[in-house]
Amino acid sequence: MAATGWPKRAELTLNCFGAILLKLKGVFMNVIAFNGSPHKDGVINTSLELIAEELRGAGIDVEIAQIGGESIQGCTGCGACRGKGICRIDNDCVNDYRKKINSSDGIVLGSPVYYGGIAGTFKSFLDRLFYPGQNLFWKAGASVASCRRTGTMATFQQLNNYLTLAGIVITPTVYWNVIHGNNKTEAAEDAEGVYTMRAVGKNMAWLIKALNAAKQTSTPPELGPKVRTNFIRI
Ligand SMILES: Cc1cc2nc3c(=O)[nH]c(=O)nc-3n(C[C@H](O)[C@H](O)[C@H](O)COP(=O)(O)O)c2cc1C
Numbered sequence: 229m230a231a232t233g234w235p236k237r238a239e240l241t242l243n244c245f246g247a248i249l250l251k252l253k254g255v256f257m258n259v260i261a262f263n264g265s266p267h268k269d270g271v272i273n274t275s276l277e278l279i280a281e282e283l284r285g286a287g288i289d290v291e292i293a294q295i296g297g298e299s300i301q302g303c304t305g306c307g308a309c310r311g312k313g314i315c316r317i318d319n320d321c322v323n324d325y326r327k328k329i330n331s332s333d334g335i336v337l338g339s340p341v342y343y344g345g346i347a348g349t350f351k352s353f354l355d356r357l358f359y360p361g362q363n364l365f366w367k368a369g370a371s372v373a374s375c376r377r378t379g380t381m382a383t384f385q386q387l388n389n390y391l392t393l394a395g396i397v398i399t400p401t402v403y404w405n406v407i408h409g410n411n412k413t414e415a416a417e418d419a420e421g422v423y424t425m426r427a428v429g430k431n432m433a434w435l436i437k438a439l440n441a442a443k444q445t446s447t448p449p450e451l452g453p454k455v456r457t458n459f460i461r462i
Contacts, residue, residue: 257333257436258289259368260325264339264350266296271374271415272338275407275425279336279370282429288333288436293325295353296340302352309360322356329357333436334368335396337387341375346386358390365395366448368435370428372405374415380406397439399432 261280265272273292280290300320308316314323329335337354339346346354371387373380384404391398405428407421408414415421 256289257287257440258291258331259283259334259336259432259436260328260332261290261292261336262295262325262338262350262353263292264296264337264347264353265374266347266349267340268294268297270340270412271407271409272296272340272372274409274412274415275372275374275405275421276336276338278422278425279372279429279432282426283334283433286430286433286437288433291328293328295321296347296349298349298353300349300352300356303355303359309356313360313362315356315360317356322353325353325357326360326362329364330362332367333440334370334399334432335364335391336370336372336432337390338372338374339383339387341373341379341383344379344382346383354387354390358394361394363395366439366443367396368399368432368439369394369396370399370401370405370432372407372425372428374407374409374421376408376410380404380408397435399428399435401431402427 259280261276263272263276267273276292280292283290298321300322301317303315304317306316314326339350342348345351369391371384371391373383373387375383381404384406388398401424403420403424405424407425408418409416409421
């Protein structure tokens with residue numbers, strides 16, 4: 229229901245303020261998990277739900293964002309986002325999710341394998357989500373990929389490229405985070421895939437808490453001005 233009148237607005241403001249305070253104290257923790265498949269109830273959703281179940285069990289809130297079925301234009305390489313921190317194309321969900329990842333403790337990227345790589349719509353989303361740059365250093369992250377038969381390794385590595393370049397700490401795992409199947413029934417039969425996803429959820433929960441605890445007692449290293457070359461000149 230929409231907030232009407234000052235008492236409701238005051239209540240909302242207090243709730244919001246309370247959530248920020250809890251966040252600062254490391255009590256309220258949240259993860260955003262992106263489903264890069266157009267299938268809302270498919271294999272990637274199965275793996276994200278397994279991870280989410282473990283995170284929620286550890287007291288961490290999880291939102292699964294459905295991206296694969298959206299209409300998302302690819303990056304045009306215009307460079308307008310540099311310095312502004314938002315994408316010039318503002319008629320889809322990308323900029324909204326930029327705000328959300330900024331206030332999250334953890335980010336999960338999930339994609340089905342399409343022709344040996346990230347599904348097209350999701351690739352467009354991720355290029356524009358990460359390229360404007362923002363301070364995501366020392367958040368926790370994880371990638372998961374699914375396929376019928378092969379191609380998960382390349383896809384898993386491509387997904388991790390976004391996380392590592394953003395300074396996100398990759399969640400330890402027991403195997404590479406892949407699951408097999410063409411639908412959720414087949415995915416549930418991949419016992420090792422299911423075990424791996426649960427392990428990712430458990431490890432991510434612990435990592436988020438460990439990172440939050442570390443941030444209370446020490447500051448991350450100062451890296452100095454960024455050095456950037458293009459192999460021809462500075
Ligand atoms: C366009 C397209 C390309 C695909 N390419 C591959 C592939 O290269 N290798 C593979 O094993 N499966 C491939 N698949 C199958 C999906 O990766 C697999 O069914 C996936 O687990 C589906 O996940 P979802 O239910 O979350 O969409 C492809 C499917 C589609 C629709």
